[in-house]
Amino acid sequence: MKKYLFISMFVLVFQGVYAQWPGKIESTQQILLPNGWKLSPAGHSLQLGDLPLNMQVSASGKFIAVTNNGQSTQSLQLIDAKTEQILDEKILKKSWYGLAFTKDEKHIYASGGNDNIIINFSIRNNKLAESDTIKLGEAWPKGKIGPAGIAVNKTNTKLFTVTKEDSSLYVINPTTKTIIKRIQLHAIAYSCVLSADETKLYVSLWGGKAISVVDVVEEKITGSIPVGDHPNELLLNKKGNYLFVANANDNTVSVISTTDNKVIETIATTLYATQLTGSTTNGLALSVNEKSLYIANADNNCLAVFDVSKPGASQSLGFIPVGWYPTNVKVIGSKILVTNGKGNTSMANPQGPQPISKADNSGYQMGSTATNKLQYIAGLFKGTLSIIDSPKPEQLKSYTTQVYANTPFSDKRTIMADGEEGNPIPRKQGEKSPIKHVFYIIKENRTYDQVLGDVTKGNGDSSLTLFGKRITPNQHALAENYVLLDNFYVDAEVSADGHNWSMAAYATDVVEKTWPTSYGARGGSTTFEGGRPVTYPKGGFIWDYCQRAGVSYRSYGEFGDYAKANIKSLQGHMCPSSPGFDMDITDQVRADAWIHDFDSLVVANSVPQFSTLRISNDHTSGQKKGKVSPQSAVADNDLAVGRILDKLSHSPVWKESVVFILEDDAQNGPDHVDAHRSPAYVVGPYVKRNTAIHTMYSTSGFLRTMELILGLPPMSQYDAAAVPLYECFTSKPDFTPYTTIQPTINLDTRNVAVNESSKRSELFNFAKEDSAPDLDLNEVIWKSVKGEKSIMPAPKRSAFVILEKKKKDDDD
Numbered sequence: 001m002k003k004y005l006f007i008s009m010f011v012l013v014f015q016g017v018y019a020q021w022p023g024k025i026e027s028t029q030q031i032l033l034p035n036g037w038k039l040s041p042a043g044h045s046l047q048l049g050d051l052p053l054n055m056q057v058s059a060s061g062k063f064i065a066v067t068n069n070g071q072s073t074q075s076l077q078l079i080d081a082k083t084e085q086i087l088d089e090k091i092l093k094k095s096w097y098g099l100a101f102t103k104d105e106k107h108i109y110a111s112g113g114n115d116n117i118i119i120n121f122s123i124r125n126n127k128l129a130e131s132d133t134i135k136l137g138e139a140w141p142k143g144k145i146g147p148a149g150i151a152v153n154k155t156n157t158k159l160f161t162v163t164k165e166d167s168s169l170y171v172i173n174p175t176t177k178t179i180i181k182r183i184q185l186h187a188i189a190y191s192c193v194l195s196a197d198e199t200k201l202y203v204s205l206w207g208g209k210a211i212s213v214v215d216v217v218e219e220k221i222t223g224s225i226p227v228g229d230h231p232n233e234l235l236l237n238k239k240g241n242y243l244f245v246a247n248a249n250d251n252t253v254s255v256i257s258t259t260d261n262k263v264i265e266t267i268a269t270t271l272y273a274t275q276l277t278g279s280t281t282n283g284l285a286l287s288v289n290e291k292s293l294y295i296a297n298a299d300n301n302c303l304a305v306f307d308v309s310k311p312g313a314s315q316s317l318g319f320i321p322v323g324w325y326p327t328n329v330k331v332i333g334s335k336i337l338v339t340n341g342k343g344n345t346s347m348a349n350p351q352g353p354q355p356i357s358k359a360d361n362s363g364y365q366m367g368s369t370a371t372n373k374l375q376y377i378a379g380l381f382k383g384t385l386s387i388i389d390s391p392k393p394e395q396l397k398s399y400t401t402q403v404y405a406n407t408p409f410s411d412k413r414t415i416m417a418d419g420e421e422g423n424p425i426p427r428k429q430g431e432k433s434p435i436k437h438v439f440y441i442i443k444e445n446r447t448y449d450q451v452l453g454d455v456t457k458g459n460g461d462s463s464l465t466l467f468g469k470r471i472t473p474n475q476h477a478l479a480e481n482y483v484l485l486d487n488f489y490v491d492a493e494v495s496a497d498g499h500n501w502s503m504a505a506y507a508t509d510v511v512e513k514t515w516p517t518s519y520g521a522r523g524g525s526t527t528f529e530g531g532r533p534v535t536y537p538k539g540g541f542i543w544d545y546c547q548r549a550g551v552s553y554r555s556y557g558e559f560g561d562y563a564k565a566n567i568k569s570l571q572g573h574m575c576p577s578s579p580g581f582d583m584d585i586t587d588q589v590r591a592d593a594w595i596h597d598f599d600s601l602v603v604a605n606s607v608p609q610f611s612t613l614r615i616s617n618d619h620t621s622g623q624k625k626g627k628v629s630p631q632s633a634v635a636d637n638d639l640a641v642g643r644i645l646d647k648l649s650h651s652p653v654w655k656e657s658v659v660f661i662l663e664d665d666a667q668n669g670p671d672h673v674d675a676h677r678s679p680a681y682v683v684g685p686y687v688k689r690n691t692a693i694h695t696m697y698s699t700s701g702f703l704r705t706m707e708l709i710l711g712l713p714p715m716s717q718y719d720a721a722a723v724p725l726y727e728c729f730t731s732k733p734d735f736t737p738y739t740t741i742q743p744t745i746n747l748d749t750r751n752v753a754v755n756e757s758s759k760r761s762e763l764f765n766f767a768k769e770d771s772a773p774d775l776d777l778n779e780v781i782w783k784s785v786k787g788e789k790s791i792m793p794a795p796k797r798s799a800f801v802i803l804e805k806k807k808k809d810d811d812d
Contacts, residue, residue: 196240
């Protein structure tokens with residue numbers, strides 16, 4: 001039976017997430033994030049590195065170790081638990097999650113990531129002294145191993161590491177640095193923990209729904225314990241008779257009796273009694289007396305607290321607010337320690353352009369000829385360590401109130417969305433809409449200012465505009481003649497999580513924790529667009545929801561390539577003539593494929609209710625010699641969008657259609673409000689005309705609007721919580737068709753210059769979206785428009801949604 005915490009007295013009425021003043025929300029002291037959720041971290045904080053994933057405490061409680069595993073600089077930090085000061089930090093070329101102290105506190109082992117090594121640091125005079133390495137195999141890409149969780153026995157004679165690339169357990173002699181045995185597991189692994197008597201090793205199968213039990217003496221798997229989806233962090237109590245397992249995709253913790261390897265209860269960690277994914281449970285710690293269990297909910301930005309003094313009959317106690325995306329939690333005495341993967345706030349670039357140091361070990365590949373390094377979006381989220389006094393009941397009650405105030409999600413919003421009477425957008429599943437056909441166009445990687453910064457009625461900065469009205473006349477016409485959305489933010493950072501957010505309103509812990517490694521040029525499996533089931537959300541993607549609801553659907557190049565589908569629910573639903581991502585194929589080919597297919601569907605009276613179209617050439621190929629220039633690539637993309645709308649609006653289904661257009665991510669380009677801010681469009685007979693709307697919207701809000709039209713339930717807590725776009729719609733339709741605006745530039749202009757940017761572009765991989773480094777590519781694109789000697793402004797990361805124009809309108 002699942003144990004839920006539902007404290008109605010603490011539930012606050014949802015406050016609309018609209019434009020805000022710069023800085024904190026003074027009335028509440030909360031921090032509003034670009035995704036519409038808020039932060040109010042308890043306790044105080046210590047600055048850490050880029051994406052801290054794991055934290056370990058030494059046996060005596062003297063030391064804390066943190067491994068930072070983000071896209072930029074990766075490192076190992078040693079912290080004095082008493083003084084809360086960083087004693088030492090070592091930059092690591094590659095690292096990922098695995099971390100373990102020896103019992104005598106003289107060594108610490110850390111995963112060397114896709115270099116496929118375990119790094120052994122000596123600890124001397126409170127410093128990380130000399131290091132040695134234990135080699136598991138050849139470095140990536142020759143060797144595909146990827147050590148993750150690490151455990152070491154008390155005598156330091158056996159070390160165990162589990163892996164995420166070859167799904168194995170390695171048993172190692174750390175003294176001789178030799179592999180004793182490799183044991184194949186059934187799925188990619190995350191963590192491992194030794195039993196109290198050191199006869200058993202428990203392994204969380206991150207890519208499955210089970211815990212493997214390994215006999216340490218016999219060195220073989222002796223059992224499997226079914227748990228929730230995406231089990232990650234493991235925690236044994238002192239006696240070792242209870243094992244706690246965090247299940248990220250289920251928002252649960254499995255409590256296992258190790259005497260018989262049975263799950264005796266499942267603890268639900270959500271703020272409401274919901275089955276929706278989106279809490280992302282991924283960290284565990286017990287209080288010193290082992291009566292309280294602290295559980296990190298990464299996507300709810302909080303800890304759930306349970307009384308576990310009677311295992312099998314655990315009771316919820318409340319919640320504690322922490323920072324953005326907590327990844328790990330530990331307890332030392334009366335202190336609760338939490339690593340926040342993305343820190344306590346989104347932020348502006350603090351440094352801007354600077355020379356690259358020859359000693360830079362970040363792994364970020366700018367190209368051998370690069371001379372400047374701008375901070376990249378993925379490296380701007382510096383983690384923090386929250387240090388919180390264990391709360392008394394009254395304090396915990398106050399903390400719980402804060403957590404509920406920080407979340408826009410509630411169980412009621414799952415059933416009834418924001419809206420208004422008579423609006424074409426229904427407020428709940430089952431209500432009818434005059435709109436029957438939804439067309440969803442996904443583009444690649446632009447910020448609002450890059451495209452629409454020159455639109456005077458919006459909150460734009462024209463000095464940052466690269467592809468203004470001359471290059472994108474159709475998109476400008478849509479923004480000016482329908483609704484201009486200048487306060488829209490993508491939920492993603494990059495394309496790896498962007499296509500997941502765009503199709504599921506969620507990116508799993510597997511996606512969130514692995515894409516920074518591949519984007520930092522450190523190797524690892526990189527198929528994030530449906531190619532690996534381990535990356536799937538629990539309920540799948542929007543097509544899976546359509547399939548279950550009996551809603552007809554078709555995809556044109558999204559999550560597939562021509563007729564080849566990346567996920568099962570798209571098999572037989574892909575347009576066979578629509579290509580996936582390929583910068584050598586123009587968007588006119590994609591438009592032609594859709595138009596031809598659409599014509600045949602109209603004749604057969606079989607136009608699906610939901611269509612996803614990939615129109616992706618606004619990604620560009622930078623200044624790579626011989627490739628289409630950035631301006632021509634974006635103009636090609638614009639013309640394709642215009643042609644699709646022209647065709648649709650002159651068809652018999654137009655009167656019952658709507659088109660949603662957005663970028664999967666903003667690709668870290670310049671924008672004066674926030675690098676998450678991106679151009680987005682809504683077009684159709686029931687969409688308002690000539691209207692600027694300054695309401696804060698997100699990728700998840702777009703999906704929620706589509707779901708309400710199609711009669712689908714929300715897929716995650718994020719789309720359930722998001723504001724639907726009802727303000728963009730009117731009950732009085734205007735059936736006037738759209739006419740394509742022809743380009744004013746040559747769509748086949750090629751890069752011919754030989755310069756610094758063209759040389760850098762030669763080093764980029766354009767075979768897959770975002771295989772080229774985002775920031776470097778954006779700088780090359782900037783220079784192609786603004787001149788080779790111009791300097792691209794640093795991308796801005798805003799902690800708060802700021803809209804000066806909205807304030808001015810309100811003042812007027």
